[in-house]
Amino acid sequence: ASATVYIDTQDEIFRSAYQEAIRTWNQTGAFTFQIVNDKSQANIVATEMNDGTVSAAGEAELQTNLLTTYI
Template sequence: MKKLLRVIFYIPKLLLRFIWNLIWAIFKLALILAIVGYGLIYYANNSSSTLATNINRAFRQVELGFSGTNTSDVEKVVSNLSTTDTIPESNGARWAQNTASIYIQSTDETLVAAYKEAITNWNKTGAFIFTLTDDASTADIVATDYSDANSQAAGLADSQTNILTNRITHVDVKL
């Protein structure tokens, strides 16, 4: 009789153990995914790398999916965005490479000398390489003169940034 009861209770016991192990495995997997997700969100919000930008964009797409926003509405908004725009501050934007070409449009010899000295000094750091060019239309940076009695600025820079990639596409520097 004891053996019969063992056999009868063995199957439910085995089934309960299987269910418990399955629930525990799902819990551990959810915990690991939550930790990895938190790590990715933290990295995406605290780094300016291309990978972080792409991760941030993916999380925004997931948020849009959960918020119930109609995909066609999102597509309309994105299609109306310009890929380049002037923004008031850099917001972590940077050049796609650590090089840029400069066209010096200034005719003032003092300013031309100042631009060239600044280029030489930056190039000596090795952090970024500027090259002079003779063609303003292909230059990444155009350096010009600026005179405004109402401004107290010694210099201004108007930058254009690709909003989707957060990369600087063109800068007009004015001294």
């Protein structure tokens, strides 16, 4: 299985962290992520947030296609 990823950050620390995480996942062979330069072609958009009301280290949002029931 595979997915395309757009890294939506100007912060080089976040960008490097995302790239390293993607390389590590790809090395497992369990899943393949491909970084794309066009946000409209991405299955996943990796970004950053700074929200003091959220106690989680990270947050995920997903959308489901109601016709196919695919995420």
